[in-house]
Amino acid sequence: xxxxxxxxxxxxxxxxxxxxxxxxxxxxxxxxxxxxxxxxxxxxxxxxxxxxxxxxxxxxxxxxxxxxxxxxxxxxxxxxxxxxxxxxxxxxxxxxxxxxxxxxxxxxxxxxxxxxxxxxxxxxxxxxxxxxxxxxxxxxxxxxxxxxxxxxxxxxxxxxxxxxxxxxxxxxxxxxxxxxxxxxxxxxxxxxxxxxxxxxxxxxxxxxxxxxxxxxxxxxxxxxxxxxxxxxxxxxxxxxxxxxxxxxxxxxxxxxxxxxxxxxxxxxxxxxxxxxxxxxxxxxxxxxxxxxxxxxxxxxxxxxxxxxxxxxxxxxxxxxxxxxxxx
Amino acid sequence: xxxxxxxxxxxxxxxxxxxxxxxxxxxxxxxxxxxxxxxxxxxxxxxxxxxxxxxxxxxxxxxxxxxxxxxxxxxxxxxxxxxxxxxxxxxxxxxxxxxxxxxxxxxxxxxxxxxxxxxxxxxxxxxxxxxxxxxxxxxxxxxxxxxxxxxxxxxxxxxxxxxxxxxxxxxxxxxxxxxxxxxxxxxxxxxxxxxxxxxxxxxxxxxxxxxxxxxxxxxxxxxxxxxxxxxxxxxxxxxxxxxxxxxxx
Numbered sequence: 001x002x003x004x005x006x007x008x009x010x011x012x013x014x015x016x017x018x019x020x021x022x023x024x025x026x027x028x029x030x031x032x033x034x035x036x037x038x039x040x041x042x043x044x045x046x047x048x049x050x051x052x053x054x055x056x057x058x059x060x061x062x063x064x065x066x067x068x069x070x071x072x073x074x075x076x077x078x079x080x081x082x083x084x085x086x087x088x089x090x091x092x093x094x095x096x097x098x099x100x101x102x103x104x105x106x107x108x109x110x111x112x113x114x115x116x117x118x119x120x121x122x123x124x125x126x127x128x129x130x131x132x133x134x135x136x137x138x139x140x141x142x143x144x145x146x147x148x149x150x151x152x153x154x155x156x157x158x159x160x161x162x163x164x165x166x167x168x169x170x171x172x173x174x175x176x177x178x179x180x181x182x183x184x185x186x187x188x189x190x191x192x193x194x195x196x197x198x199x200x201x202x203x204x205x206x207x208x209x210x211x212x213x214x215x216x217x218x219x220x221x222x223x224x225x226x227x228x229x230x231x232x233x234x235x236x237x238x239x240x241x242x243x244x245x246x247x248x249x250x251x252x253x254x255x256x257x258x259x260x261x262x263x264x265x266x267x268x269x270x271x272x273x274x275x276x277x278x279x280x281x282x283x284x285x286x287x288x289x290x291x292x293x294x295x296x297x298x299x300x301x302x303x304x305x306x307x308x309x310x311x312x313x314x315x316x317x318x319x320x321x322x323x324x325x326x327x
Numbered sequence: 328x329x330x331x332x333x334x335x336x337x338x339x340x341x342x343x344x345x346x347x348x349x350x351x352x353x354x355x356x357x358x359x360x361x362x363x364x365x366x367x368x369x370x371x372x373x374x375x376x377x378x379x380x381x382x383x384x385x386x387x388x389x390x391x392x393x394x395x396x397x398x399x400x401x402x403x404x405x406x407x408x409x410x411x412x413x414x415x416x417x418x419x420x421x422x423x424x425x426x427x428x429x430x431x432x433x434x435x436x437x438x439x440x441x442x443x444x445x446x447x448x449x450x451x452x453x454x455x456x457x458x459x460x461x462x463x464x465x466x467x468x469x470x471x472x473x474x475x476x477x478x479x480x481x482x483x484x485x486x487x488x489x490x491x492x493x494x495x496x497x498x499x500x501x502x503x504x505x506x507x508x509x510x511x512x513x514x515x516x517x518x519x520x521x522x523x524x525x526x527x528x529x530x531x532x533x534x535x536x537x538x539x540x541x542x543x544x545x546x547x548x549x550x551x552x553x554x555x556x557x558x559x560x561x562x563x564x565x566x567x568x569x570x571x572x573x574x575x576x
Contacts, residue, residue: 194440198439200440202424227438
């Protein structure tokens, strides 16, 4: 008997089917840059989709799998971006170190803020997430000498990767950078998938399903909310670090609550009960943003309408809807 | 020595005294029922024992250890398991996964992101064992939210069993159930008690269930213990008849 758990709990897929889904998803992501140029895509756009997809999947560990609302994940996204930027700007021209420090900065604050709000639930928890993210925003905004304030942190570029004498040029080649982002995305999703199939991951799902039942099985809710929050911020800060590398730039809007909202919209749009839902949501969101903003400055109102339609008619998100149909 | 000792426990909510100076001992292997009319303080009494909230006064001992101020999670670690009047399960997970979460937590794996092959096998065998005990093998891979009321209740009891508790506390296990389902759940409780030797304390409204199951019965009215004894003694007790049986039937 298998003891593994499909994270897509609402519509459990057979193990064979799951492998098929995975192969299809990865084939698509690997092949995407080769043909999507024909429908208006470009390298930086694909990277942005992956990066926001990762941020939204990180958030979704909390939102969809632990059942806790965070409207402040921009904090960890932005801290990840600044952490990476600081390394490249002030310290050392190394992409791996930049990413590591970005993760560290975002996650340390995730751990601290998580500890401060783990005893709160529902709307109080959500309000605190916003409050903490706004604190980070105003810090970045005001601390001119370090963060560059309103103008953002500039004057750095991502460094090529060195493996002994072999050099991978992720700096000047956008396509190579996409595959670099995809490799990190792969590692992160593999870790998230493994987490959700582990005892710790199942306690997160237990909290979503019924916190009282979880407590009376011997799961201390607060501790597990804290851990889930910290892990969630870790993956979102990976995305933030990559975002700084993509743009060679970090600015306070990466920490702003609008980004928090966007990440939540991506997760809900794609389907937050589904592991891959937030990636689909991010793809739709980022693509539409790119396309519609080239036509009109009021692109957000179009996204808003689409979001409302999805929430009203496909409450399980786009992927949830597709899976329901095919099941 | 008694497994669970309750010494002069009271609980007041403001000026309302919901439980007033109740003392009782539960012996290992015993099946004890607590009955009483609506508002008698049964559920409050139950919540005091399981650590939902602390008593205003009095003392609770499990295995001789004072647990009066222990948290719910600490009590569960010491061997208490409970079910709720309104079934509390993880509806969007399968029966197996519901039991798995209980088993992994009880086996100390709740913070683990990885289990060895031997540990996975141990979890697996505890799940299977629990499924068999609760007669849920056929429902194992169905979403527990889609099962019948009776099976959902069995699944909730199974989650408690997967904790391998020293004492099982059931809050109105047949509440809101039809004839058939009441029979099913009562049967499960009887098997657990008679064949597996579980120590069980249950709060119940359904008199037939209690008189057929319990070794001893405690009657609560208005938060006070009115009587205690075997089902026969309770049925013949004039005070109980006046306070409870007379109005219930």
